[in-house]
Amino acid sequence: MNWISEWALPKIQTWLGRKEVPDNLWHKCPACEQMIFHRDLERALHVCTHCGHHMRIPAAKRMEYTLDPGFQRIELPKSPADPLRFRDQRKYAERLKEAQAKSGMDDAVMVAHGTIEGRRAVVAAFEFGFMGGSMSPGVGEALVTAAKLAVLQDAPLIVFTASGGARMQEGAVSLMQMPRTVIATQMVKEAGLPVIIVMADPTTGGVTASFAMLGDIHIAEPKALIGFAGARVIEQTVRETLPEGFQRAEYLLEHGILDMVVKRGEMRERLAHLIALLREPVLVLPEAEPRPVLEAPSPVAEAPVVPAPAAAARPEA
Template sequence: MSWLTEYVRPKIRTLLGRKEAPDNLWHQCPSCQQMIFHTELAAAKKVCPHCGHHMRATAQDRLAWTFDDGSFTKIELPKAVPDPLKFRDQKRYADRLKDARDRTKQDDAILVAHGTVGGANTVVAAMSFEFMGGSMGSAVGEGLVAAARLAVLQNAPLIVYTASGGARMQEGAISLMQMPRSIIASQMVKEAGLPYIVVLTDPTTGGVTASFAMLGDIQIAEPGTLIGFAGARVIEQTVREKLPEGFQRAEYLHQHGIIDMVVKRGELTETLARLISLATANKKAA
């Protein structure tokens, strides 16, 4: 068997000129379990064509989908202290950061870029759930402040895509301090008379929900997005009541006035462009 596997099969492949097929040609929808060809999924912006389930997307995807023609310029964000508490649990925090950076090719859980949306200069900050669950540490705080400053400098709206499990426990109180810092960042944009738009994506929880994620002039969410502070089980144990069906999902929050609209991903870019145009109409006229 070893001789057939290691010698004969490679020889046959060489003669026929066949190549190994990539392993990621097909993706299974986590909702309906249907298999989707990778090009079809990419064309649908990672939305299942069978059931409409919105799969999680990367920060890089968000930037490419939002800006006109997918063209944008990323900015280099200020460097945060990598391991301020020298934290270690089952693994050193420094090692976790290195692993996440190697896997995602990002410095931390946020990307900031500028370009045009519907022809209007816009700054976009996108959080990366794939980077340590999108947890908010000092680097994310620095990124949000940098995004706000850039928006004010360019006299441009700020769009923030949230995707996070909350504060980064490995940074302790330093992580919690990013909540007021992120609020100050959002306030900088508002005081300059510029639109601050938040797009809540799955999931948005914890300290991110308790700070800048819920302070947008306009609050948008993708269908089915989980939005909340504490987990549903914790809330049920605290209030000792059964929670309503769909509690903490985008549609439930929209029905109860917590967010302004639920927008499908395929319509999101057009919606953002329209909102920016409406929000800046008076400024253009002046």
């Protein structure tokens, strides 16, 4: 059969002009496992057209879906790579270079500035594909840079989170980014500017335990996983069965931890509306002078007042 596959089929394909079909034309939804054509998925902003599942998207797509055309990406300062010279099955430096080549980013956060429906904003977006969006000195430096830029441009800071927490290959250096990012958000608030946190799936670990819960407004995408420790670890600790939907966006909204759950297709409009409410001055109309109240004459004539008869004097005893 070798002559058929090696000689006959290539000849037939050449005569018929047959082209190979790309492998990425169809995508399977991880929730309902339905196949979706790539153009339909792109039009739906990577939301399943069958079940509404919000798929994970790269940081570059997040910027494209949020900001108006013409936004500018910020070049972030370089951070020291592999400060602990960590190695497990592979060198951490090798894993870092692989993640950088795959994502086209230096670290797990992208920062850009532009407008959202004409309103200025500075946006930072986590890249979950970059080592699970884990926090590192580069991530901390990116959020500090975004905060400084927001203060400089007098614009609100919007952060899209999607992270597994601290980066274990950098140990305590990674944990120190938690107070650093808290200081960054506080810097924006002290300037009188709003901080809006949008939590995508998943937002866990040190990100949730630091700046992600310190925004002025907390938004989440539908069914996003949000929490600090995993549900299995919590069950083993408290020795109780957790309620259904625990650590999902709708559960947190019901218990007052989130302000709203917004679909991806409505996120851009909702953010623009929030910026307008928080930043644009409210027009207060001057109060009108009170009009004099004219008393209308009564149509019924008043009856004459008849004085009451005087009381009869009692005879003295």
